[in-house]
Amino acid sequence: MSIIKLExxxxxxxxxxxxxxxxxxxxxxxxxxxxxxxGTIHAIRDMNLTINEGERLAIIxxxxxxxxxxxxxxxxxxxxxxxxxxxxxxxxxxxxxxTGFEMESNGWDNIxxxxxxxxxxxxxxxxKMSEIAEFxxxxxxxxxxxxxxxxxxxxxxxxxxxxxxxxxxxxxxxxVAAGDAAFLSKANQRMKEMVEIxxxxxLVTHAMDSxxxxxxxxxxxxxxSIVMDGDPxxxxxxxxxxxx
Numbered sequence: 001m002s003i004i005k006l007e008x009x010x011x012x013x014x015x016x017x018x019x020x021x022x023x024x025x026x027x028x029x030x031x032x033x034x035x036x037x038x039g040t041i042h043a044i045r046d047m048n049l050t051i052n053e054g055e056r057l058a059i060i061x062x063x064x065x066x067x068x069x070x071x072x073x074x075x076x077x078x079x080x081x082x083x084x085x086x087x088x089x090x091x092x093x094x095x096x097x098x099t100g101f102e103m104e105s106n107g108w109d110n111i112x113x114x115x116x117x118x119x120x121x122x123x124x125x126x127x128k129m130s131e132i133a134e135f136x137x138x139x140x141x142x143x144x145x146x147x148x149x150x151x152x153x154x155x156x157x158x159x160x161x162x163x164x165x166x167x168x169x170x171x172x173x174x175x176v177a178a179g180d181a182a183f184l185s186k187a188n189q190r191m192k193e194m195v196e197i198x199x200x201x202x203l204v205t206h207a208m209d210s211x212x213x214x215x216x217x218x219x220x221x222x223x224x225s226i227v228m229d230g231d232p233x234x235x236x237x238x239x240x241x242x243x244x
């Protein structure tokens with residue numbers, strides 16, 4: 001059974017507070033207005049949350065609320081500073097798609113390396129390489145070092161690899177728009193399939209329609225804490241009302 005469970009979880013970043021030119025030249029600059037007095041940022045505060053199998057959770061809130069940081073913590077990029085975080089199930093993270101790429105290596109090598117990073121075995125990723133290459137539509141460009149790829153080509157490759165994994169837990173930071181218009185329809189269909197087969201989905205979004213249409217639960221975050229947790233229609237309505 002897949003589950004994400006946080007018990008009294010805190011995540012604190014220690015950031016060097018240097019006096020920059022901007023702070024000298026622009027009086028009243030609030031570059032560090034979210035810092036605590038000791039130069040730290042309390043990104044996640046005393047969070048208690050359980051996400052069970054079958055739930056499609058939307059996370060909404062203003063920029064800087066801790067939404068994307070929450071995803072990175074669950075995916076293992078940031079370990080909690082304190083508290084207990086339990087994640088059971090295979091994760092596919094659809095954000096920061098470029099993580100793990102070797103820019104000097106060609107597309108084929110990066111399919112293999114990125115696949116291993118996402119939890120595939122050498123045999124399983126080798127079995128998927130042809131399908132990934134076909135989906136990417138990059139053809140002979142896969143023989144070229146990825147540092148020479150256009151941004152659209154790079155996104156195509158990264159998206160094709162990430163969505164070849166069949167996860168228990170799917171983490172999304174906004175709905176991914178992959179590459180050019182010709183590729184987008186196919187990419188959207190692949191995303192729908194991943195959402196359907198995943199046991200748990202967590203979607204960070206600024207689009208209230210997406211929260212309501214794609215999810216059966218929603219939390220509203222502010223300054224690293226949960227303000228409201230419930231039905232997406234109720235939570236998004238309260239969030240919109242707070243902005244008015």
